[in-house]
Amino acid sequence: MFDQFPLVISGDSRNPVFAIARTLALAVGRRNRAAVEGAPHGATRKAMTRTDNDMSLAAAYRRTNYMVDHDGGSFAIRVGEASEEVDALLQQRAQTSWAYITACNPRSERLALEENQWRQTDLRNYLREMGYCIFAGRGVAQEPGWPPEESFLVIGISREAATMLATMLEQNAVVVGTQGAPAELVFCLSPENSETD
Numbered sequence: 001m002f003d004q005f006p007l008v009i010s011g012d013s014r015n016p017v018f019a020i021a022r023t024l025a026l027a028v029g030r031r032n033r034a035a036v037e038g039a040p041h042g043a044t045r046k047a048m049t050r051t052d053n054d055m056s057l058a059a060a061y062r063r064t065n066y067m068v069d070h071d072g073g074s075f076a077i078r079v080g081e082a083s084e085e086v087d088a089l090l091q092q093r094a095q096t097s098w099a100y101i102t103a104c105n106p107r108s109e110r111l112a113l114e115e116n117q118w119r120q121t122d123l124r125n126y127l128r129e130m131g132y133c134i135f136a137g138r139g140v141a142q143e144p145g146w147p148p149e150e151s152f153l154v155i156g157i158s159r160e161a162a163t164m165l166a167t168m169l170e171q172n173a174v175v176v177g178t179q180g181a182p183a184e185l186v187f188c189l190s191p192e193n194s195e196t197d
Contacts, residue, residue, distance in 0.1 A: 057108070057172060057173075058173075058185065058187075060141060060142075060143055061079065061172075061173055061175075061185050062079045062080065062185065063141070063142040063143075064079075064139050064140060064141050064142065065077075065078060065139070065140045065142075066078070066079075066100045066137065066139050066140075066151065066153075066175055066183075067137045067138050067139070067140055067148075068085070068086075068100075068135050068136075068137040068153045069135060069136050069137055070085065070089070070135055074137070077100055077153070077175065077177075077183050078183060079175060079182075079183050079184070079185045080182050080183065081182055081183060082177075082180060082181060082182050082183070083177070083183065086098055086153070086177065086183075087179055087180060089133075089135075089153075089155055090155060090179050091179070093133055093155055093156065095133075095155050095156040096178055096179045097156065097157065097158050097159060097176070097177070097178045097179075098153060098154060098155050098156070098157065098176070098177055098178075099153075099154045099157045099159070099162030099166075099174055099175065099176045099177075100137070100139075100151055100152070100153050100154070100174070100175040100176075100183075101123070101151060101152055101154060101162060101165065101166055101169070101171070101174050101175075102120070102123075102139065102149050102150060102151040102152070102169075102171065103116075103119035103120050103122065103123040103169045103171075104116040104119060104120060104149045104150055104151075105149060106169060106170030106171060107170050107171075107172060107189065108172055116150065119169075120150050123152065123169070124152065127152060127154055132154050132155065132156055132157055133154075133155040133156060134152045134153065134154050134155070135152065135153040135155075136150070136151075136152060137150075137151050137152065137153055138150050138151055139151050159176045159178075159186065162174050162176050162186075163176070163186050163188055166186075166188045167188040167189065170189065171188055171189070172187065172188060172189050173185050173186060173187045173188055173189075174186055174188060
């Protein structure tokens with residue numbers, strides 16, 4: 001799908017600028033597909049009502065359990081806490097950084113299930129193309145009425161690249177971390193820089 005767009009970026013494909021260009025193509029492609037199929041982008045969105053401002057949004061994100069599927073089971077990543085399971089995955093793959101990211105429900109506005117699936121499939125293909133090791137999961141909010149959000153734990157991606165990628169995906173925030181350190185919530189579409197408390 002990226003081949004539809006005449007984007008020429010030189011240098012290492014892991015470069016965040018390259019990542020942004022490719023992800024922008026992803027987003028435009030999804031919108032074009034929706035238009036062609038008679039379902040305008042955003043037509044099925046339902047505004048999220050669980051938060052009214054950045055502070056309550058940050059609180060909701062901090063309460064979320066970021067689940068990761070691994071070895072036939074699952075474990076949770078929580079903002080402000082280190083994860084022995086993530087550290088083990090980093091060590092096994094000789095990496096030091098990670099991120100937990102989704103393409104679903106940009107700006108915390110609900111999309112139709114099919115559109116979220118499209119976005120997640122494209123994100124998964126992109127991350128694999130870039131050579132990252134990924135694990136499927138889902139963000140499970142504590143607020144009632146907000147369904148689990150399909151996501152990926154991405155091993156080896158830097159904080160900078162993850163933040164830029166999440167921004168292009170129109171995500172309010174992304175969870176990032178490094179070996180042995182607590183998971184950190186980094187805002188992408190907000191004046192806030194991070195929230196880890």
